[in-house]
Amino acid sequence: MFKLKHLALDTLREHVIVVHEQAVRSGNLGFNPLDRVRVFALENFSSAPREVTGVLNFCRDTLVASDEIGVSEEAFHDLGLAEGSAVGAELATAPRSVDLVRAKLNGKRLDKAAFASILADVARRRYSRVELSMFVLGCALRRLELPELVDFTHAMIEVGEQLNFGPGPVADKHSIGGIPGNRTTMIIVPILAALGLTVPKTSSRAITSPAGTADTMGVLADVGLSPQRLYDVVRKVGACIAWGGALQLAPADDILITVERPMEIDTEAQMVASILAKNKTAGATHVALDLPVGRSAKVRSIAAAERLGATFRSVADQIGLRVDVVITEARGPIGRGVGPRLEALDVLAVLRREPDAPIDLREKSLYLASRIIEMMGAAPVGAGYRAAQQQLDSGAAQRKFEEIIAAQGAREFPAPAPFVTAFPSPADGRIKEFDCLEIARVAKRAGAPANITAGLRLLKTVGEIVEQGEPLFEIHAESRSQLEAAKSYAVSHSELVVFGF
């Protein structure tokens, strides 16, 4: 028997249990570090069994006493017991569903029930990071065929909550990501909402990028809305641009992403299931899907984009979602800013019709909006672009965006980052491309997205002719060491800019 101790340790979706080494030895508990251990209430005050499973660490000092057991932040919350409660601890076995993951690794096909049991255990945080890695790599390396991917997506949807904004059609827009500064969502949503469409947009924070839509919107407004507040905002102004992370939509996906992120490998099936499940559970009926193609984008060729688009459409059909796949070209970041604050400036410039607003961001947003408008019948085919343009140029979209911000809760716009330096062009010539991945890495080294004012701002863009030594972009950082780290990375990775025709 132990006394429960709350360790305010944030371990990002992996529960950690800490026991004193002495307790393990004298109690003959048979525990080893990294074992999976179940902690459970010894007093039976409610009908529901209170227990939590986590990964064991040994302690040799005073972090926990030998009659205590420490559990990390989220585990303590899940357990729902008071500090000092009497708890027991025992070795727990891996969830049964891990056997299904092994079957997948051995090349077997999984069915919907198998995915459902895996994802339910994942969502309850019963998987260790190694087991999560097994599942992600199993799906990545043992390609999922279409029916299997449909089953996976269905299971992803059914584990967790679903929002409902019906009975009418509900618009959504999604990009597969990989293009820095690609903040079209924040322009498309107010355009569509100004036209009277329902657009309850939920976005993620950055996963591998220097900013996600939720990070950039978070510069301007509160994005951490509860389901109730989200419904209120959408009822009031017809739209929102919120962070999806607090809503328990496809929660297994959020956990899988914690291991996919450091992997940085192509997990196409997961991407399809993840995006469609998020859209479906967020209550969408019609979705425009932005598939950027480019040498440094996630998809490298039009042929690959068409294959991926066909997969998206087939799975979407099976789960009752209308999807318009829009293949776009990417030869570098969209807009000028990379990083939350700098991207927000681009969005505001487009919505405010400022003369130096980035044209590429404006045009891409109008084009994607036009596809949704036509798909949803809000304008005749061929007239969608004009309808979108009217909402933007009349200022209606800007006003709608201000309504959304006010409804979510406005934030004060931050001052620029204190440390700024220019990156000189390594050569003379015409800029043919920026490498999206390398640009993202520079911005991340500068501190984005955690430091919201950090990132970079392009001074020259694709197609422009520059001289060696002329500044190509500014790096913004909140500390001198981050500025130096970003700049030295950029200098040693001059392939981040490609010259030519």
Place this chain on the structure above:
Amino acid sequence: MFKLKHLALDTLREHVIVVHEQAVRSGNLGFNPLDRVRVFALENFSSAPREVTGVLNFCRDTLVASDEIGVSEEAFHDLGLAEGSAVGAELATAPRSVDLVRAKLNGKRLDKAAFASILADVARRRYSRVELSMFVLGCALRRLELPELVDFTHAMIEVGEQLNFGPGPVADKHSIGGIPGNRTTMIIVPILAALGLTVPKTSSRAITSPAGTADTMGVLADVGLSPQRLYDVVRKVGACIAWGGALQLAPADDILITVERPMEIDTEAQMVASILAKNKTAGATHVALDLPVGRSAKVRSIAAAERLGATFRSVADQIGLRVDVVITEARGPIGRGVGPRLEALDVLAVLRREPDAPIDLREKSLYLASRIIEMMGAAPVGAGYRAAQQQLDSGAAQRKFEEIIAAQGAREFPAPAPFVTAFPSPADGRIKEFDCLEIARVAKRAGAPANITAGLRLLKTVGEIVEQGEPLFEIHAESRSQLEAAKSYAVSHSELVVFGF
């Protein structure tokens, strides 16, 4: 700047760094939980840069103060600074070699330099558990062809220390594992040493099993020998049976195993590289390799064992090791005991020629010993068995075993486990097989190997005819709850015994 704090937290080969959330926020450090963070000395007292990289956890209470940074046990040791030293912390990027792991996942062939750089980073604990999983699964799922496997094995050998007992030939013996109670090493080593051969045996502790040779030998003698003590013991008595874990032989392998273990999947290439690298770095020149084949063994068919044996031989040839692959049949545990103490009793019974000593353990040990004796030319071909038998039956092997124990440091033999229960046969009939995996799981639930007296003892063995309800085996445990857990597992997994002919 932070003050270094030592957290006596054993995280099993993953370095953990703990920073107070407040410090991250006020210092604009741009850290997120699970980020990889580099901690480095700010005072330059020696030429070597003192730094360590680990996985970040946030703290919200008093585990570390906001001007402190906590590092876990092994990280603190690797850093080698005093508590309170001034250290800096910054985001670290993944080691460059992780790009090579991604290449492997994408189906590329790696060369020796690539494996060397991956394994050097693994050995320095620069890989997170997710990255370790990527490497293990990359090698498992993207099969390594023979030249690649040779490169992998070479790299495994060269990262770490090598023992040298030459110039004469040095014997070794290895089993691929999976068979409970298979403690032939502890009988073969004294037989060979009694014949005058040099047998510096280093073994592992249990990885997925209820006891490894090092666990069982650890019941009788000290097995945690430093390299110097190991050399001394071998010089004195010609042999040792030590734990290899403290010797830094193929250290990358020890770290890879921490993620392979919970995976419980077939990682054949890793197994070949791991075993041959361990044998080579332990100084062996001639190795007998036990490949048990059976329905519940690691290898399920003779054909598969022959393929695996051929792979072992081919790689061994390339790294300059003579290997004799011995395919053996496994229809259940070897001997009667499963678990450190109970297995040690079997070994002692065979060496002491007790009348009820388990015949299967005796015969398998003599057979494997004979193959090594003949391979090394210590007896003519066909005369090895007889030579081994003489050493055993004359008591020479027993005396040699006692010398080894005395040289390593004898331990007092433990009293039996306090809690014992019998498992009744679920049916009438002739025992055809025991399921090795299920038997191991029962013993592990009983507490083995951490509880050295826990495990099980077969009362009936393969070939015997039993009646329903008749005791098949005893379960031994050090606590009542473990006894109950093991018994209830056994009762609900009656497939652990197979009846028939």
